[in-house]
Amino acid sequence: MSGGPPKALPSTGPHSLRDMPHPLAGSSSEEAVGGDSTPSPDLLMTRSFGDKDLILPNGGTPAGTSSPASSSSLLNRLQLDDDIDGETRDLFVTVDDPKKHVCTMETYITYRITTKSTRVEFDLPEYSVRRRYQDFDWLRNKLEESQPTHLIPPLPEKFVVKGVVDRFSEEFVETRRKALDKFLKRITDHPVLSFNEHFNVFLTAKDLNAYKKQGMALLTRVGESVKHVTGGYKLRSRPLEFAAIGEYLDTFALKLGTIDRIAQRIIKEEIEYLVELREYGPVYSTWSALEGELAEPLEGVSACIGNCSTALEELTDDMTEDFLPVLREYILYSDSMKSVLKKRDQVQAEYETKLEAVALRKEDRPKVPADVEKCQDRMECFNADLKADMERWQNNKRQDFRQLLMGMADKNIQYYEKCLTAWESIIPLLQEKQEAK
């Protein structure tokens, strides 16, 4: 097990609520840069973000425009993003500098969010705010609500499953910070989500709580409409591609779960191995104390085993902190994706049912009624968004896993290299001819 108690973060200490500046007000951040202006309510009102529209600084999207042209423009945008690969990127977000806050009611951690952007949606080129996990959770819910046709990245787990883990230990906080950073970066990379109004506020507002209380800002058009989709419609047949995605996600989640279990098992076995090694090394030391000529060689072996033990501990720590959380994230990701797929099914089902109802009616109307058209519209939007997001997700997944697994291999290589160095360095010691004592 890790030596020593987990390190605690520096804390702001207990203060009376009145004296302490509100940590989320942004003034506790070290940088004086930006973050001071909250977008005025007026500005908020006039902006609306259609998920398919190019962003217009004023005015919203006219209602009623239908999909196909816009979805192709979305695809174009996607391709552009892939080609650019960060060079003409105009938004950068980082999560760092965790700090512990101790209040009378509760103790919690905040993270500094630094935003740099040339986008017109941002009044200032740079912002720095402090947010806590609760705020991230809020953001994610808002995104799910307002962009239901898109895949929203997962957050690290809210509650710590293993009750033994210290919420304030340096290791835990660092793991969480990395995950939160990843979360924001995924949103940043998303051509639609990154323009989401709630996201903007999250990155820039001095007082997020005030904004939260404000009640609902505008939902996107589609968000509004999808929100009202009722369940209970039966789906006729799922289009092949979505059926395939569903099946894929099922198997994917299963396999990840297995890998998670295997990884945990390996770490457990390695820790047990470490326990034995920590007893093994010192026995050579004990023996060394009995001997004359053999004393140095035996002591050397003892030290060597000690070095290997330390290397092993570093390996298990790394795997616990870096490998397992990412796996879990992806499992959460596929779970949330499944629910988006379900919603899509519902939207399609509603459309099909209504269409059928119309066809069955004995009326002679040649025109399809408006509400059925709306359903069709919704469905096609959804399908297009989802398809685009899936492609993007697949690509990112490949890169993420490539990096993750290469990282795992790397850590193991480093472990063995450390051990190799230790053992190679004692060979000359062992071979040394000692002068007659």
Next chain:
Amino acid sequence: MEGARSEPERQLQPAPLEPLGGLDAEQDAAVGEEAEGDLEEGSEDRKMTENNFSLKKIEISVSEAEKRSGRNAVNMQETYTAYLVETRSVEHIDGQSVLTDSLWRRYSEFELLRSYLLVYYPHVVVPPLPEKRAEFVWHKLSADNMDPDFVERRRIGLENFLLRVASHPILCRDKIFYLFLTQESNWKETVNETGFQLKADSRLKALNATFRVKNPDKRFTELKHYSDELQSVISHLLRVRARVADRLYGVYKVHGNYGRVFSEWSAIEKEMGDGLQSAGHHMDVYASSIDDILEDEEHYADQLKEYLFYAEALRAVCRKHELMQYDLEMAAQDLASKKQQCEELATGTVRTFSLKGMTTKLFGQETPEQKEARIKVLEEQINEGEQQLKSKNLEGREFVKNAWADIERFKEQKNRDLKEALISYAVMQISMCKKGIQVWTNAKECFSKM
């Protein structure tokens, strides 16, 4: 596994063709003297052989093991393993070896040989036998005596034992040892005929001596202490090592599960599939590599075990010294008391309590003639006692000298052997690390192609 020794089979001085002195059952001399006699005559023999015979080198090997069925002492069917002991003599000129003797021995015969050597060479640190039953096993290793791996390691251990005896300057000249290598039939009877079991010191006597001896040589006391500690530390080491091996096995084997799941996962992936699949294969390789690694490590454990058992042999020499010393002290004490008795009788003073004194007081003095007779007997006994004490003293000093010489020889051997063992252990670890680096580098490359 080939012969464990890093040196090739040890070369022997020629086994003497005439029997060494002192091994006839008819001689009743005390053990110590017999050993002494061996030493003196042996060295003379050696001188003789060196002068009169051309040097022939001998190689010994325990080359095979075979399961046998037979009837034991109580006429019951039993299965045992027999080992083929082969002796070759190497012509000095051309280096060709010719098989001169080949016979089968079972473990109990090796034990008999060793027991014999312990009795006749108490001043020698007698090489130990490999363990009778598998101990310090980690879970995958069988504790079954019939298990082929155990039998194989035992075969090597037995060969090692014979080589150690053959390369010992004193033990190699022993006739019974020579017959062990050359005379299959009736060897057991021959050994038993020496009556060595009768000459063995009783355990009880030895224990008694250990507690009661007043003035043992300090070096032996220290050596005894050292061998106790050595035994304790090596036992501990072997126990923990077995647990370490167990855990290491677990770590490697679990990685094999990655192989399977990567394979299954690759089936649903397009671009990632190949990379995952081939990485999975490397995980399988990794998982299966541990079997050979741990088998090699058993060899290291066996080397440690030999010295664990050697600690017992060291203690046996110390015990012998304590026994002889105690014997000497008792003899001296006895002599002193007899002298005192004699003096008291002669001068008429009674200084110490004696039964005779008591009865004299109760029943009256004895006659001068009776007194004279008793004094005479005592004086004879005193004379004898003084002779005995002298020879015991000499024996004791000879023993200490010879034993310490062998102990020094043993110390050198131990330091050499254990250093070698540690080096080969380090080499094993290095090899394991390199294999690990190799596998994970391959896996990393596969992942990079995902």
